[in-house]
Amino acid sequence: MQDVQIRHDWTLEEIKAIYNTPLLELVYRAATIHRQYQDTAEVQVCTLLSIKTGGCPEDCAYCPQAARYNTDINVHGLLKKEDVMSYAQKAKDAGSTRFCMGAAWREVRDNRDFDRVIEMVKGVNELGMEVCCTLGMLNEEQAKKLADAGLFAYNHNLDTSREHYEEIITTRTYDDRLQTLDNVRKAGVSVCCGGIIGLGESHEDRIAMLYTLSSLPAHPESVPINALTRIKGTPLEHLPKVEFWDMVRMIATTRILMPKAMVRLSAGRAEMSMSDQALCFMAGANSIFTGEKLLTTGNPSFEEDHMMFELLGLKAREAFKTEAASCC
Ligand code: SAM
Numbered sequence: 489m490q491d492v493q494i495r496h497d498w499t500l501e502e503i504k505a506i507y508n509t510p511l512l513e514l515v516y517r518a519a520t521i522h523r524q525y526q527d528t529a530e531v532q533v534c535t536l537l538s539i540k541t542g543g544c545p546e547d548c549a550y551c552p553q554a555a556r557y558n559t560d561i562n563v564h565g566l567l568k569k570e571d572v573m574s575y576a577q578k579a580k581d582a583g584s585t586r587f588c589m590g591a592a593w594r595e596v597r598d599n600r601d602f603d604r605v606i607e608m609v610k611g612v613n614e615l616g617m618e619v620c621c622t623l624g625m626l627n628e629e630q631a632k633k634l635a636d637a638g639l640f641a642y643n644h645n646l647d648t649s650r651e652h653y654e655e656i657i658t659t660r661t662y663d664d665r666l667q668t669l670d671n672v673r674k675a676g677v678s679v680c681c682g683g684i685i686g687l688g689e690s691h692e693d694r695i696a697m698l699y700t701l702s703s704l705p706a707h708p709e710s711v712p713i714n715a716l717t718r719i720k721g722t723p724l725e726h727l728p729k730v731e732f733w734d735m736v737r738m739i740a741t742t743r744i745l746m747p748k749a750m751v752r753l754s755a756g757r758a759e760m761s762m763s764d765q766a767l768c769f770m771a772g773a774n775s776i777f778t779g780e781k782l783l784t785t786g787n788p789s790f791e792e793d794h795m796m797f798e799l800l801g802l803k804a805r806e807a808f809k810t811e812a813a814s815c816c
């Protein structure tokens with residue numbers, strides 16, 4: 489039964505009213521929509537791998553991979569395809585259906601490293617996994633090359649509201665981000681785009697980010713919601729920890745605004761109990777990153793997630809299932 493219209497014209501006032509609904513009522517409403525559009529027994533299981541870590545010229549204030557901050561990460565150049573393939577196979581064997589390769593690049597360049605990433609995309613696609621990349625900005629031609637190699641999705645986050653953005657990143661604009669999303673869309677690649685909470689933004693900023701996402705001509709097929717992982721050496725290391733309840737509120741609001749999207753409970757799971765995560769799934773989250781690492785920080789292990797799925801009666805969503813994810 490799908491009797492709620494998909495809307496692209498939510499107003500800021502409407503989103504504010506949803507976001508400010510008393511929490512249990514909000515969770516109930518989101519859970520109701522979730523049931524109408526998604527198989528609530530299923531959670532998408534994705535695995536991340538940082539294929540090029542650190543040394544990034546950008547100034548994203550949350551990120552340990554920016555060269556200008558003094559952080560304790562294992563900096564390395566582009567991994568070899570064989571190492572990427574063996575990690576992807578391990579992820580597949582552990583039940584993961586989407587493999588996301590991240591590079592600490594400002595943008596994709598037409599060079600040998602990009603050719604190597606194309607080969608990695610082909611290889612992981614041949615494993616029968618949904619391949620995702622997050623490589624920074626790209627143009628339409630580069631997006632098409634990735635699509636031809638078998639790229640399924642591209643992750644490029646808005647991160648926060650347009651208003652708060654300049655407090656966080658000055659080396660590229662909000663419009664640059666929207667342009668990359670448009671280039672990805674034009675290449676026929678599935679869009680993965682969400683943000684981070686806990687960057688010192690206001691509730692209005694969170695609402696404004698959701699407004700931008702839900703006003704896009706097509707909703708992103710995946711919307712990752714990250715809690716800031718506070719990393720020593722970054723300008724945001726001393727910000728307060730994101731309240732778990734704020735994650736629930738954000739997830740539930742996202743689910744109501746974009747019923748067909750996969751809403752991904754992303755960074756922050758390592759600090760959540762199983763019952764915290766269960767409430768996030770109840771509120772409409774239906775995707776996670778699994779595997780002991782996100783890009784540079786810790787995440788629950790495959791084994792812990794298997795136990796959680798068993799306990800909550802969840803099963804991994806199969807790869808390339810499109811009926812609930814194709815957005816209008
Ligand atoms: N360099 C590429 C880019 O920025 O587009 C791709 C990799 S970048 C690390 C991918 C995303 O990870 C960022 O846009 C941000 O949303 C998320 N991220 C990075 N550091 C984070 C942190 N400390 N806490 C939460 N999310 C973070």
Ligand code: DTB
Pocket residue numbers: 536552590622643645682683712713714717754755781782783784785786
């Ligand atoms: C997304 O929204 N979250 C992931 C993925 N897309 C690339 C990254 C989270 C990174 C958390 C900090 C780290 O591990 O470095």
Ligand code: SF4
Pocket residue numbers: 544545546547548551552553554591592593594624
């Ligand atoms: Fe570079 Fe991406 Fe980190 Fe920004 S988020 S500093 S672009 S790796």
